[in-house]
Amino acid sequence: MVEGRPTAACHADLDGLPVTMACRVPDFDPAGLGLRGAWQWDRYAQFALVAAREALAQAGLAPGGWADSSRVAVILGSGAGGTTTLEEQHRVLLEEGPSEVSAMTLPMGLLNMAAGQVAIDIGAHGPCLAPCTACAAGASAIGLGRELLRSGVADVVVAGGAEAPITPLYLSSFARMRALSRRLDDPGTASRPFDTGRDGFVLGEGAGVVVLESEEGARARGVRPVARVVGYGASADAHHVTSPHPEGKGAELAVRAALRDAGLTGRDIGYVNAHGTSTPQGDVVEAGVIHRVAGPDVRVSSTKGVTGHPLGAAGSIEAAFAALTLHHGVIPPTASTTEVDPRVEVDVVHGAARGGRVEVALSNSFGFGGQNAALLIAAA
DSSP states (O other): OBOOOOBSOOOGGGTTSSOOOBBOOTTOOGGGGOOTTGGGSOHHHHHHHHHHHHHHHHHTOOTTOOSOGGGEEEEEEOSSOSHHHHHHHHHHHHHHOGGGSOTTHHHHHOTTHHHHHHHHHHTOOSOEEOOOOGGGHHHHHHHHHHHHHHHTSOSEEEEEEEEOOOSHHHHHHHHHTTOBOOOTTOGGGOOOTTBTTOOOBOBBOEEEEEEEEOHHHHHHHTOOOSEEEEEEEEEEOOSOSSSOOTTOHHHHHHHHHHHHHHTOOGGGOOEEEOOOOSOHHHHHHHHHHHHHHHOTTSEEEOTHHHHOBOGGGHHHHHHHHHHHHHHHTEEOOOTTOOSBOTTOOSEEOOSSOEEOOOSEEEEEEEETTTEEEEEEEEEO
């Protein structure tokens, strides 16, 4: 996983914007990727490559060393795609003229290019897909990857999401929407999911990629997985472009679909890595869904207090957090949350991590357009 932390340090191009804080990946140098033509990759695709290479190395798989590369799939989602490139080249067009616009602007800006570039890098000739379900994209990719394994189309799937949306246009738009926190005096604690004082999210960037493989395939290689994806559910709110359904109808449908897929009940869920963006409305709606499905005592945390909200990368980063919770038996706290909103009637883990064995975790991801994805992950 590539991730950062909310910080007051911003690039000069954010000066003068209504919100000038964001959660950047620190000290990222694309020159160190060992890529020919790395300049032709947008920042979000560069993140995806780093995360994909790390995931394959951890899984003990050598890129390009496939027995049958047509059985290796890549599914990498994004909500914004190459927005860094598009905004920069639009500036070039206005200031320097059309003759100075890069010929690579279109391919660098495409939403599917992270998937395409990673497939090229690792020599994967199977399905290459790029779900665009906004903030649910990374989770959608993992769920779709599991379906490719179950259907017998692929033996290995490299799945996740990537995003690099910290640009003047995106920050200005989210700020105008009043979706971003205005705690500019204390950016390190601005993202505080489920807290009484939350006032919006901190925009983040990064990537999260996992390697999915059938149990038979992992066993044949003598590899013990970190965790198992046992359920996936997707739904639409069919309610509003940006606001969640006030009763969480679509979100609950996705969670219950994942439970049916896994053959489990809500009481089997021991931990929820919540979507928890730190917005006043969204956190309460999600908490209500969790309460109805899993009860008031289920342990819940949101890791966006550390990563900010990396939009389409959030779902896969958080699925990885959930898998690591199961693997290590440690539930991460909700950073910067000190006083839980009384309307949040679940056990929000905050202040410090908690130990204890967890057998099944739920990872929620909800996107603009009312697109929802829920993953159930079980201990290996």
